[in-house]
Amino acid sequence: MQEEHDALTRNNTWSLVPPESAPNIVGCKWVFRTKFKPDGTVERLKARLVAKGFHQRPGLDYIETFSPVVKPASLRLILSLATSHNWCLRQLDINNAFLQGTLTEDVYMSQPPGFTDSSFPHHVCKLNKAIYGLRQASRAWYNELKSFLFSTGFKPTISDPSLFVHTSTSSPIYILFYVDDIIITGPNPSKVSSFITSLATRFSLKDLGNLSYFHGVEVLPHSNGLFLSQAKYILDLLHRANMSDCKSASTPSTTSPHPTTDGTPLANPTDYRSLVGGLQYLSLTRPDVAFSVNKLSQFMHRPTVNHWTALKRLLRYLHGSIHLGIFLRRNSPLQLHAFTDADWAGDKKTYRSTTGYVVYLGSNPIAWSSKRQSTLARSSTEVEFRAVASTTTEVQWIVSLLSELGFKSIVTPTIFCDNLSAIHYSANPIFHSRMKHLALDFHFVREKVQEGTIRVTHNKGADQLADALTKPFLKHRHHDLISKIGLVSRSSILREHIKL
Structure with missing residues (x-):
């Protein structure tokens, strides 16, 4: 003092x-x-x-x-x-x-x-x-x-x-x-x-x-890159929730319908709001929990016992995956590409859809998002096209930032989408009457495609890495999605030579 x-x-x-x-x-x-x-x-x-x-x-x-x-x-x-x-x-x-x-x-x-x-x-x-x-x-x-x-x-x-x-x-x-x-x-x-x-x-x-x-982000230099982890931050969250010795879970959430506003309200929602707020910052290095945190954040005003159970499930998953983090690889090419996906009417209470995307610079994940769409979608094409528009905005921002830093890629950024109709709309010069309510997104994406600043192409649903940000992933796909997104275990990094 x-x-x-x-x-x-x-x-x-x-x-x-x-x-x-x-x-x-x-x-x-x-x-x-x-x-x-x-x-x-x-x-x-x-x-x-x-x-x-x-x-x-x-x-x-x-x-x-x-x-x-x-x-x-x-x-x-x-x-x-x-x-x-x-x-x-x-x-x-x-x-x-x-x-x-x-x-x-x-x-x-x-x-x-x-x-x-x-x-x-x-x-x-x-x-x-x-x-x-x-x-x-x-x-x-x-x-x-x-x-x-x-x-x-x-x-x-x-x-x-x-x-x-x-x-x-x-x-x-x-x-x-x-x-x-x-x-x-x-x-x-x-x-x-x-x-x-x-x-x-x-x-x-x-x-x-x-x-x-x-x-709160631990940075470990490695001969092949840089490892970013929030292990200590997760330990602090578990300690605040009195779950330091809890039983681990294999996935962030169950595949059953996510809890809605129905249920018994929590007598004291302060702990729920505090923990969910802390989990939002955890998304800095953990894209695998972005979807679950997004869902839990939608009920901050009136959380119920069911929401508290879902929150504890997410914390149990973090307990079992505490040493996961993103690995930024050395000699990664200066090439932008993104995966975008949407879960049409995934919220069975409001029937709103969820947009998810992951943006990579070479093999390094640098941006991701899982967010509920603000309006109802009347078709899967509409919801996927809105997701493409959101991803295009993020990619354009990153391209602008790279340009200001003195880096320009000679390869056109690519956005991978698994909906063929949304891809056709992004390049179609004819504006369909059934897409009038999507006029702004339509003209924005089509303009960028025609300018050659982005390219929207198709990929199979099984190769869609943004799946983990739009819906709960199944147990048998857990390890596959984790590795594809770019998350690795700290133990695998420490087993190799570390530059200290």
Whole structure:
């Protein structure tokens, strides 16, 4: 606590003023946290002063609060490019990141508990810099870092504002950050190190060396690529659910109809909502659970006992597959292709359909989604075509991002679909009257096909990798789908030589 208070004082975070000048006073409190290493051992004990942001008033204490963070697909894309081209991957942690942001609004906070100034016991703190807990703290920090990067020649990509590129020299540098955690990569290690030195002169930071653990994702370098796993994160989820010693399940969900809104409501749905929220972040490295998490997320407002049972089934599956993760292979070709599928009227309560797709850069999975469609579909062609349109949007975004990073593929991105009618509609110059309600999707996809920016082609249903994101997969297809999607076991990686 004393170290934190001293850091705040050195940073000139606040000035003491009489309380009469404060139209609104925000409270504060101390928050204590134990930080762990990837293997679960204690790294350090941490105390942090946090403002009670719920005391703030919109328009008075804050105006804009949104701050972008790196998109999961951008993270996987950069890691895939770095692995394929054998770039160095460095990780930084900014000390007291939010304290670096300069506030543009007048915010007044009570003095920290236990550290009241004896000379001015009734004064309040007029904040000069942002502090953790303020609604605009993350935005202020983002603007501060962005200003510094601008001054050193970096520019944010249009596709992802949390990904910055420095391409003024022959050796580009790529920076992506998630709040105060930063990943830096590039083909020239000396230039990367030089920039880290200049960054350290502006911000207090910890150089964590080669990338190994980033926001709950363990990164294991391998002679053949990079292995991404969230094993420790899964252990934490199981511990929160008191299921650390549960019996494992072979699949994420049963093949029987998924629970609907019918059933006895949970007396206290807080645990359900907390666990499902945690599972959404697990989709960062586990596309095999995307469908089940999507289904469970649809009942956050009124979960029932049946939903709790389905959630426990998913956790039991994670218990048995805790060491699965995605493997980004080295020497993967710079070629985009995607698999898209849809489950027509799969929800027997609302008869809505589910769209699923997986996008690959070479052999590396970099983007996937499982999402319920917003409208009813009157035919399997319609639901499959909407899935193709959603996949086309994602592929076009990735193509745009690759172009901004300086990479262009000479091969047209291919979208594999197992519905022949949807494929014919994507290239047919005649607009059918029965597809009027699909006008926007129709013209969008057909335009991209005619331009030659994408290609939609047919594949057999048995080879459709997006099946795992649109419906529960059967036990006998489990291992086949897992391996085809790109998931491997950590034990198989550790059996081979690991570069440490």
